[in-house]
Amino acid sequence: MLLGAIADDFTGATDLCSMLVRGGMRTVQLIGVPKAGSPAPDADAVVVALKSRTAPVRQAVDESLAALHWLQAAGARQFFFKYCSTFDSTDEGNIGPVADALVQALGCGFALACPAFPTNNRTVYLGYLFAGGVLLNESGMENHPLTPMKDANLVRVLSRQTDGTVGLVPFATVDQGAGPVRDAMTRLKEQGRRYAIVDAVTNAHLVSIGAAAAHHTLITGGSGIAMGLPANFRAAGLLPEATDPGALPVLDGATAVLAGSCSRATLAQLGFARDHLPVHEMDPLATPDAAALAETALAWAGGKVGEKPVVIAASAPPDKVAALQARLGRDHAGALIEDAVARVAAGLAERGVRKMVVAGGETSGAVAKQLGVTSLRIGDEIDPGVPWTLASGSGPDMMLALKSGNFGGTDFFLKAFRMLRP
Known part of the structure; x- marks a missing residue:
């Protein structure tokens, strides 16, 4: 090393x-x-x-x-x-x-x-x-x-x-x-x-x-x-030339996007995705219960999983974020979102999703923990700073793209899955 x-x-x-x-x-x-x-x-x-x-x-x-x-x-x-x-x-x-x-x-x-x-x-x-x-x-x-x-x-x-x-x-x-x-x-x-x-x-x-x-x-x-x-x-003579340091196998399985970030970039990506993919928006202000939010989202995903990428989002513009924080407190509001999205990730994995994009740093951490991921072999970039990875741990191997909320172009979600096509 x-x-x-x-x-x-x-x-x-x-x-x-x-x-x-x-x-x-x-x-x-x-x-x-x-x-x-x-x-x-x-x-x-x-x-x-x-x-x-x-x-x-x-x-x-x-x-x-x-x-x-x-x-x-x-x-x-x-x-x-x-x-x-x-x-x-x-x-x-x-x-x-x-x-x-x-x-x-x-x-x-x-x-x-x-x-x-x-x-x-x-x-x-x-x-x-x-x-x-x-x-x-x-x-x-x-x-x-x-x-x-x-x-x-x-x-x-x-x-x-x-x-x-x-x-x-x-x-x-x-x-x-x-x-x-x-x-x-x-x-x-x-x-x-x-x-x-x-x-x-x-x-x-x-x-x-x-x-x-x-x-x-x-x-x-x-x-x-x-x-x-x-x-x-x-x-210094310590690192040889590498031919393809980002080579990864591509796994079979369904595809999904989970978004918890409230950044401008992620909100724009979700706006673009609505014109091309099925999108479900969780509403923690109306339902401030992580288990109930996840149950509703997974019921919505139902038969949609496997046809094309499904998008499940807990992202919201600043005014709605402020309202949720005012009602629950900042820390409780953040924990609620992370818990709900992590539960959805586990449910999607049980339904055969093996290729997943996750938007948001805190959200990605919660999802990785929920899925039992312990290591990520890093692959090629989708957009600057966001690669596909091969995730391994206590569950089945998965392909994960963990995206900082601020990163990626407007079409990032669609672009990510196009990269995986033969």
């Missing part, structure tokens, strides 16, 4: 895995912290997917450290803490506290922080994070039900989450290439800074940042930073 990564949610982990496969690294995603002493999979990179993004801070730190210790024991040479390209967190964490714990455990004293992913319109300029060409706090993320992002200045955001200090490697430096970026980060570390927010506006910037961090023990950021890492291992 060359790279050992810890991701704070399931779709973010898959996003990172996809980037590494694209760079020629055979990559496996593990669901949750492996048991101590369990063997590492045969892969160049292993990403441990946690459900820690919105967990209590102490839980997020403890699980991340447990994942780190397993990756260290498995022989990883470099470590990566992966969070969302929209820096999803609150003023209490969890990005800062987890990064602090990893820096301390590794004794490295310093780490870069860069969530940029220009391919998906996430860029960092002068420390400000832009999403879709507008400041993060004007992008819709200010209305996120769990991690509302109301400040686009990442130096300020991260500073509020850590007792360390945060510096900036600005665009003018990054645009000069890997050498100046490396020198700038070295200076910040010598000044006692614990973190450096690093600007990135293009994929070339991400490659430069990755090259500059070739000898860093710990890297933190979005999956975009991984764009430059495989070349480092290849230059």
Whole structure:
């Protein structure tokens, strides 16, 4: 194992895995912290997917450290803490506290922080994070039900989450290439800074940042930073050229889409799907009971399963999300949606669904747990950051595409299943 990564949610982990496969690294995603002493999979990179993004801070730190210790024991040479390209967190964490714990455990004293992913319109300029060409706090993320992002200045955001200090490697430096970026980060570390927010506006910037961090023990950021890492291992003679690191078998079975994300991208994808596929929308405001919601959805799916993809969604626009949270409380509302969608996933698997797209990070985590998934072999991308995977665990093998709510084109759901056709 060359790279050992810890991701704070399931779709973010898959996003990172996809980037590494694209760079020629055979990559496996593990669901949750492996048991101590369990063997590492045969892969160049292993990403441990946690459900820690919105967990209590102490839980997020403890699980991340447990994942780190397993990756260290498995022989990883470099470590990566992966969070969302929209820096999803609150003023209490969890990005800062987890990064602090990893820096301390590794004794490295310093780490870069860069969530940029220009391919998906996430860029960092002068420390400000832009999403879709507008400041993060004007992008819709200010209305996120769990991690509302109301400040686009990442130096300020991260500073509020850590007792360390945060510096900036600005665009003018990054645009000069890997050498100046490396020198700038070295200076910040010598000044006692614990973190450096690093600007990135293009994929070339991400490659430069990755090259500059070739000898860093710990890297933190979005999956975009991984764009430059495989070349480092290849230059060191540690990574051979891979012919097809994303090759997967295609399973027989029915197809389905489950959506729990309330992001603009997922809502647009559902709008497109309604014109092409049968869609059932769960209404937790009318029926705030997970078992009843799942029962109704599965009854609707009935004879539709197997004909063409069925779509079952618990997604809703911000006003309905706010109404549900006002009625049930934020945490209870989120747990209700996750529970209902997870129950539907289990019911669909019992009905022969073997190829499933899941939209939403928290939703994907709940579905993977319900299905008993413990590992994902990463395949080729459907859209940037979202690959098909071969999921294995306590149940039958399945093909899963775990999609971050913000990712994918409008036709993503149909495109995903077209990819699987011979």
